[in-house]
Amino acid sequence: MPRPGFxxxxxRSTPPTLFWHGEGFRLEKLPADRSRxxxxxxxxxxxDDVDGAIRTALLHPIDMDPLxxxxxPGMKLTIAFDDVSLPLPKMRRPxxxxxxxxxxxxxxxxxxxxxxxxxxxxxxxxxxHEFELRHALGDRVYDAFEPRGLLFQHDAxxxxxxxFLGTTDQGEEIEINKRAxxxxxxxxxxxxxxxxxxxxxxxxxxxxxxxxLRHHHxxxxxxxxxxxxxxxxxxxxxxxxxxxxxxxxxxxxxxxIETTLNTDTFPQPFEFLAKREWEWNAKDRALYLASAKALAxxxxxxxxxxxxxxxxxxxxxxxxxxxxxxxxKVTTQNVYDQQLVEVEGQTDILMxxxxxxxxxxxxxxxxxxxxxxxxxxxxxxxxxxxxLVREGGVVILTHPTTNEFHPVHHPSxxxxxxxxxxxxxxxxxxxxxxxxxxxEDDWYRHLYRTTNAYHGVHPFYxxxxxxxxxxxVGKVIIVGGDAATVRKLGFTPAxxxxxxxxxxxxxVGRHPxxxxxxxxxxxxxxxx
Amino acid sequence: xVDRNLQRAQRVAGAAEDAVRRAAMPLRNFGFPYRTPTxxxxxxxxxxxxxLGAHYDTEWARRPLASSVRTMIxxxxxxxxxxxxTSPEIVGTDRLADLTSLxxxxxxxxxxxxxxxxxxxxxxxxxxLAWRHKLVVAAAADYFFDKKWKAALSALSLNAIPxxxxxxxxxxxDLVKSLIxxxxxxxxxxxxxxxxxxxxxxxxxxxxxxxxxxxxxxVPVFIxxxxxxxGKGMKRPKPGRTKVVFGAALRADxxxxxxxxxxxxxxxxxxxxxxxxxxxxTARQRAATGTNPPLTGPEHTGWRRDWAxxxxxxxxxxxxxxxxxxxxxxxx
Numbered sequence: 001m002p003r004p005g006f007x008x009x010x011x012r013s014t015p016p017t018l019f020w021h022g023e024g025f026r027l028e029k030l031p032a033d034r035s036r037x038x039x040x041x042x043x044x045x046x047x048d049d050v051d052g053a054i055r056t057a058l059l060h061p062i063d064m065d066p067l068x069x070x071x072x073p074g075m076k077l078t079i080a081f082d083d084v085s086l087p088l089p090k091m092r093r094p095x096x097x098x099x100x101x102x103x104x105x106x107x108x109x110x111x112x113x114x115x116x117x118x119x120x121x122x123x124x125x126x127x128x129h130e131f132e133l134r135h136a137l138g139d140r141v142y143d144a145f146e147p148r149g150l151l152f153q154h155d156a157x158x159x160x161x162x163x164f165l166g167t168t169d170q171g172e173e174i175e176i177n178k179r180a181x182x183x184x185x186x187x188x189x190x191x192x193x194x195x196x197x198x199x200x201x202x203x204x205x206x207x208x209x210x211x212x213l214r215h216h217h218x219x220x221x222x223x224x225x226x227x228x229x230x231x232x233x234x235x236x237x238x239x240x241x242x243x244x245x246x247x248x249x250x251x252x253x254x255x256x257i258e259t260t261l262n263t264d265t266f267p268q269p270f271e272f273l274a275k276r277e278w279e280w281n282a283k284d285r286a287l288y289l290a291s292a293k294a295l296a297x298x299x300x301x302x303x304x305x306x307x308x309x310x311x312x313x314x315x316x317x318x319x320x321x322x323x324x325x326x327x328x329k330v331t332t333q334n335v336y337d338q339q340l341v342e343v344e345g346q347t348d349i350l351m352x353x354x355x356x357x358x359x360x361x362x363x364x365x366x367x368x369x370x371x372x373x374x375x376x377x378x379x380x381x382x383x384x385x386x387x388l389v390r391e392g393g394v395v396i397l398t399h400p401t402t403n404e405f406h407p408v409h410h411p412s413x414x415x416x417x418x419x420x421x422x423x424x425x426x427x428x429x430x431x432x433x434x435x436x437x438x439x440e441d442d443w444y445r446h447l448y449r450t451t452n453a454y455h456g457v458h459p460f461y462x463x464x465x466x467x468x469x470x471x472x473v474g475k476v477i478i479v480g481g482d483a484a485t486v487r488k489l490g491f492t493p494a495x496x497x498x499x500x501x502x503x504x505x506x507x508v509g510r511h512p513x514x515x516x517x518x519x520x521x522x523x524x525x526x527x528x
Numbered sequence: 529x530v531d532r533n534l535q536r537a538q539r540v541a542g543a544a545e546d547a548v549r550r551a552a553m554p555l556r557n558f559g560f561p562y563r564t565p566t567x568x569x570x571x572x573x574x575x576x577x578x579x580l581g582a583h584y585d586t587e588w589a590r591r592p593l594a595s596s597v598r599t600m601i602x603x604x605x606x607x608x609x610x611x612x613x614t615s616p617e618i619v620g621t622d623r624l625a626d627l628t629s630l631x632x633x634x635x636x637x638x639x640x641x642x643x644x645x646x647x648x649x650x651x652x653x654x655x656x657l658a659w660r661h662k663l664v665v666a667a668a669a670d671y672f673f674d675k676k677w678k679a680a681l682s683a684l685s686l687n688a689i690p691x692x693x694x695x696x697x698x699x700x701x702d703l704v705k706s707l708i709x710x711x712x713x714x715x716x717x718x719x720x721x722x723x724x725x726x727x728x729x730x731x732x733x734x735x736x737x738x739x740x741x742x743x744x745x746x747v748p749v750f751i752x753x754x755x756x757x758x759g760k761g762m763k764r765p766k767p768g769r770t771k772v773v774f775g776a777a778l779r780a781d782x783x784x785x786x787x788x789x790x791x792x793x794x795x796x797x798x799x800x801x802x803x804x805x806x807x808x809x810t811a812r813q814r815a816a817t818g819t820n821p822p823l824t825g826p827e828h829t830g831w832r833r834d835w836a837x838x839x840x841x842x843x844x845x846x847x848x849x850x851x852x853x854x855x856x857x858x859x860x
Contacts, residue, residue, distance in 0.1 A: 050626055051776065094622035102808070109812035116809075139619060144807035 002042035005341025005523055006276070010035040015277045017516055018288075020353030021480055022366060022400045023303035024295045025273075025288070028497045035514040036347075039276055040523035043262035044338050046315030050096075053319050054103050057257070061322030062330065064255060067104065070185055071111035078183040078252075079104060080119045080154075080207060084132045085359035086191045087261055088520075089312045096259050096316055098138035100189050104257075105141070117179055118145050120153045121188070121206025123213065124448070124455035125360070126409050127153045132363070152179070156209040156455065157445050165250045168242040172215035176251070177207040186252040191259055194382075194522060195335045196228040198258045199328035200244030201237065210439055210457060215239060219427035222464045223471055227381040229524050231332065244324060257321040258331040261314040262338060263521040270310065274521050300402075307356040308363050336384075336524065343388065343525045348512030349504055350389035350473075352379045354399035355520060360454065360462065365406040368485050369413050369462050371399050376476065377465030379519060385527040388515055392474040394504040396497070401481030401489075408452055412444045416459035417488065425490035427467040435460050474507045580679060582669040582692040582699050589683035590664075590712075599661060601685045602652055610653040613757060613767045614646055618654045620774035620800070624747065627777065633658040635713040636777060637746045639735040639793055641728050641801070641823060642717035643755030646765070648686055650751060651715050654772045659713045666691040666704070666716040666734070691734070693720055701741060708742040718793065722760045726837045727825030731797075736780070736790035745777035746793055750800035756841055773800040798823050805843040 008014065016027035017037050030037070047053045058067040071077065081097045084090075101118070108116055118141070120128055133151070134142045145151040154177050155161060163181035165174040180186050180203070188206075192198045205213065215221075216239035224235040231237040247254070266273045269291065272284035280288070295303045318334045320327050356366060358374040366374070375397040380387065389395060405414045420434045435457060438444065444456025470476070476491040477500045486493040494500035504512065517525065579585065588594060610616060627633045636659065640651055648665050655663060669690035673679040682688040689707070691700045704714060716738065718731035739746045753770035775796050780789040795815070802820040803811035814820045826836045 048626065048630075094625050098622075105809060106812050109809070109816040112816065114813070138622065140803070140808035144809035147807075 002044055005041040005339075006039045007341065007343055008037045008039065008276075009033075010037060017518065018273070018277060018353075019351070019398045019516070019518075020355040020520075021398045022354065023300065023307050023356045024400075025292050026353075026398060026480070026497075028398075030351075030514060030516065031501070034511060035516070037516045037518055038341055038343060038523065038525060039518055040263055040274070040521040041338060041341060043264035043314070043521075044317050046262055046264075046317055047319075050099060050316055051103070053316070054100055057319045057321050058103060058107065061255070061327075062320060063323035063326045064321075067187075067255065067321075068107050068111060070253070070255065071108055071113050072184075073112035073114070075113055075115065075184040076179075076182065077108055077113050077116045077185050077187070078119060078180045079116065079187045079189065080121045080177075080180060080203065081136065081189040082191050082197075082202070082206070083120050083122045083125055083153075084128045084136070084362045085125060086197065087193045087312065087314060088357055088359060088362070089265070089308075089310045090135060090362065091261070091314055092267075092311045093135065094138055095136050096191055096261075097136045097189050098141060100257055100259070100319075101137060101141055104187055104189075116145075116150065117183075118151045119177060119180060119207070120151075121202065122154045122156070123206050123208060124156055124210065124458050124461070126448070126452045126454045129363070129452060154207055155449055156213075157449050162209050166246045168239075168246055170239075170242060172239060172243060173212055174204065174243045174246050174251075175209045175212045176203065176247070180207050181251055183252045185255055187255045187257065189257050191261065192331050192335055193261060194229060195231070195332050195339070195524060196234075196237075196381075198256075198331050199231070199237070200240045200247070200324055202256065203254055203324075204240045204243040204247060210455070212243070213461075214439075215243075217461045217464060219431050219464050219467045222427075222467045225381075225468060227383050227387070227468070229381060230384045231328075233384075241325075248324075254324055255321060256324040256327045257319065258327050259319045260317050260331055260334040260338065262317045263523075264314045265312050265521045267311065267313050300404075304356065304365070339522055339524045340384070340526045341523050343515075343527050346386055346390040346527060347388055347393065347515035348390060348508040349394045349396060349501070349514045350380070351396045351514060351516040352398075353516075353518070354379075354397050360458075361406070361409070364409045365404055366399075367405045367410055367413055367417070368401050368403065368489055369417060369459050371397070371401050371478070371481075372489055372491075373462040373465045375399075375466070376469030376473075377462065379517065380466070380469035380472075382517065382519065382523065383525045383527050387469075387472055388517060388525050388527055389473060391472055392507070394475045394477065394507050394512070395469065395473050396477045396479060396494075396500045396504065397481075397491075398479045398497075399481055401478050401485050403482060403485045409454060410459070411447055411453050412438055412441070412456040413454070413459040413462075416463075420459075421488050421490075425463075425470075427464050427470070430460060430463065475504065477503055580676065581673050582690045584669070584673045584679045584683070584690050586679075586683040586687075586689050589687060594684055595661075598684060598687060602660070606649045606685070607653050610646070610649050613765050614650055614754060614770040615768070616650055616654060617769070617771045618774075619771065621656050623774055623776040624656060628656050628658045632711075635659075635662075635708045635711055635742075635744050637708075637735055637739050637742075637744050638713065638715045638749050639718050639731075639746050639797065640715070640749035640751050640772075641723075641797055642719045642721065643723045643726070643728075643751065644758045644760070645722070646754045646758050647717070647722075647751055648688075648715065650754060650770060650772060651749070652686065654774075655713075655715075662712050663687060664689050664704075664707055664712050664714055666700075666714060668693050668721065669700075691716070701738060704738050705742050708738075708744050714738065714744070718790070723755060724760055725825075725833060726755045726759055727833065728801075728823030730824060731790055731794040733786050733790040736786045736793055739778075740780050740786055740789065745779045746789075747777050748775040748793055748796035748800060749773065750775075750797050750804055752801070752804045771804050773804050775800050794823070795820075805840065 010030045012032045016029045161178045163178040188202045221235045226233045320330045439457035441456045447453035448455045478486045483493040665688045667688035672682040673690040718735045719729040720732045750773045757768045758765035798820045799815040
């Protein structure tokens with residue numbers, strides 16, 4: 001029986017706590033009697049017969065007819081799937097998308113469907129490399145569809161392949177992939193790692209264009225999303241659900257397939273990362289010492305390669321398919337069942353260890369903008385109810401935060417860092433002053449469409465993700481980060497955790513309460 | 529004193545002379561018990577129960593010492609031979625991920641097509657590690673177990689067990705059942721023997737029957753290319769490339785007869801065969817319409833079958849001999 005999440009009140013006998021620090025770790029002794037550490041729930045039991053569960057779900061969808069009865073000869077079938085940003089870290093082969101798509105294709109073949117397209121739902125993300133597509137889809141599907149030109153990566157800047165579906169009652173335009181829009185059936189294959197994913201966000205965001213995305217990817221909407229993990233309190237989700245309504249009325253028939261994973265995140269020899277420190281045995285301690293020392297000595301490139309090579313053992317805990325909203329309701333509940341941890345009250349200081357990965361640097365570099373996005377955009381928003389930190393409190397992040405960017409994946413991030421952040425760190429100001437210029441830049445557009453670059457506007461969106469966090473807290477401190485880079489982000493650098501607490505005392509006083517959310521593994525704090 | 533020494537020397541010389549004479553004596557001069565006894569007249573000797581063929585007892589080959597030796601043979605010479613001669617590409621093992629990820633994977637029955645003696649070595653080297661070292665191979669009792677040295681070599685190196693092709697008896701199936709109950713997986717060639725002409729043969733019901741009897745699922749496997757490397761009738765192997773395609777495990781449906789299940793296994797291997805030369809989607813589409821190219825080849829006779837076989841071998845990379853590979857650019 002897996003144990004639920006746990007909130008530890010730190011006392012003097014509590015061992016030092018493990019903090020993520022990019023491609024490394026640090027152990028920090030937290031002040032006794034006023035600190036607490038939140039540990040994620042242990043992984044739920046996975047489904048043993050995954051293929052059987054997929055087949056059963058496809059034959060018994062929610063509020064829709066069984067998939068085989070929706071397939072007929074001569075139809076246009078489009079299968080869209082989540083891109084490289086899910087799951088994190090990448091899962092061991094065979095990936096769930098491969099397993100599901102193979103079964104869908106088998107049913108399509110049985111029904112005599114010839115016209116099938118596969119589309120990676122990238123939105124404004126970078127195009128996937130061949131090895132990433134092979135990992136997600138498996139060699140069989142890749143080798144069958146790519147050489148025929150039937151495997152696509154969504155291009156949000158291709159005017160000939162976008163279809164305008166209409167406008168919501170609040171004036172939001174919906175423009176999505178033309179092939180998907182004109183299909184007799186659009187099947188979306190999703191992996192729900194967190195409660196934010198899935199639902200109408202899959203199709204209305206993943207297959208959309210900039211024209212459509214700007215209506216919810218903006219500072220005003222993001223600031224009003226409390227949080228992204230709670231669909232009913234998230235303006236982002238309300239906007240995509242309004243778009244979903246237009247899609248339902250004017251778009252293709254959507255057959256949504258959603259899956260949930262357990263939190264079994266780290267394989268050997270990194271299993272100790274998911275264990276509570278006082279339960280580390282001699283082997284765990286030896287592995288920690290060996291890996292921490294080796295990673296500290298290793299060149300950053302090598303350390304990055306080791307970490308990005310990790311294939312998580314996480315496994316499927318549920319699959320449901322059918323009508324989008326009905327499916328997503330079940331999915332969200334399953335995610336909550338795995339990830340929710342009850343936490344009593346807010347805190348003055350929230351500590352977050354930032355790991356080597358976020359959805360936007362898979363096989364890439366965690367640049368300073370992504371550090372901010374992961375800390376204040378993702379981890380800060382891992383709550384339901386109230387934020388873990390009180391309004392005006394302090395967030396302390398731990399990450400090396402070097403001035404390093406992946407030139408192929410993140411070209412516009414480099415200019416954003418040098419040009420936009422030199423001018424302002426206010427999301428609203430940059431949105432007004434700079435966003436359009438980057439979004440419509442021909443060179444960034446060319447790189448996005450033809451290479452593996454994120455769209456020109458993407459760094460803005462990353463910055464907006466953190467806008468709720470930035471507005472809510474009084475100060476952000478990064479421990480162990482490159483001082484000049486941290487200052488450029490508008491944050492305060494600190495060499496050690498004690499320094500950071502000293503700096504924080506200006507904002508929250510001499511005896512603040514402290515909470516460390518030890519993630520990953522992922523969790524959602526249900527703050528009462 | 530001198531006499532005594534002389535006598536001792538004479539005794540030693542005599543013994544040595546005796547030993548030399550005995551060693552130089554032809555074998556035929558030794559009698560019983562060095563040779564088989566002669567039979568008295570009028571006495572009929574009852575026929576000895578043969579310990580060969582289907583009756584060969586392979587139990588010794590599964591003991592720890594023999595297993596250790598076999599592990600060395602499999603990971604050494606067999607692996608090397610398979611690699612040098614067949615350069616295999618192994619695909620589809622991910623279809624078995626649900627089984628291999630278990631702490632104790634259940635025994636399964638691998639049912640590949642059969643073109644060459646190389647198939648067994650290739651299979652042993654290709655099956656996922658979870659099953660590799662607890663694997664027995666069904667081998668023809670009349671071919672591999674007809675002589676003691678062949679039987680011992682097959683049992684030791686391949687963990688082969690004798691299966692009677694001529695007579696339908698319970699000996700073989702009882703043995704397989706007890707082995708599967710002990711956790712051993714089985715490789716059995718449902719075609720019953722190597723292909724005589726490079727095309728496959730219709731499946732006999734062995735795998736389906738054993739699956740129904742033991743409850744172990746059948747994993748269809750298609751091996752492409754070994755026929756061109758060392759097919760039946762070839763005097764020496766010609767190294768080339770091969771492809772081993774694993775399919776998803778199959779179980780007999782409730783109430784499904786052995787014959788129908790056998791047809792399903794053959795259809796699955798046929799689809800994998802199509803997948804090996806085309807791709808997953810084409811093979812699935814053809815399977816849905818029953819138009820996968822049959823394993824048994826076209827219904828022509830004579831040279832047209834050979835002609836069609838050559839055409840088929842051209843379709844896949846597997847089986848192409850290295851020496852035939854194009855080494856210059858295609859200028860159209």
